[in-house]
Amino acid sequence: MPRGSSAKRERQYEHIKDSAKERGESDRRAKEIASRTVNKERARTGESRTAGRTSTRDMPSSRRGGQRSHSGAQGPTRDQLYNEARQRDIKGRSNMTKSQLSRALGR
Known part of the structure; x- marks a missing residue:
């Protein structure tokens, strides 16, 4: 503080x-x-x-009260999913759509 x-x-x-x-x-x-x-x-x-x-x-x-949190109506954004995929070193992530990234991350 x-x-x-x-x-x-x-x-x-x-x-x-x-x-x-x-x-x-x-x-x-x-x-x-x-x-x-x-x-x-x-x-x-x-x-x-x-x-x-x-x-x-x-x-x-x-x-x-969390209206803009990751678990909103559509879930995380594509960019958020992409960053997580990059951290996990998922191959082919740059060409993936939001739904493909979501599946690759096991969501």
Whole structure:
């Protein structure tokens, strides 16, 4: 947490981090999720010195509640599937469609 954060933001950070861990995220990823969420909320409410346009104009993360997560209506995007295929070193991935990538990854 940044220096000068309020007690409320500290509690919010811990709550989000613990929730992410319960969902099975790694400790590092849980900290990243919590930091990004809390920093965005700080920017929206004017608690931070600088704030990007998306932080101030976008829907609050508390209201969004995972609407843009990977498990949305159509699942992960083709690019997300492609990146996972690249990490797993699946051959022929560059010519695959979204459904072919999905099958190759065993989804």
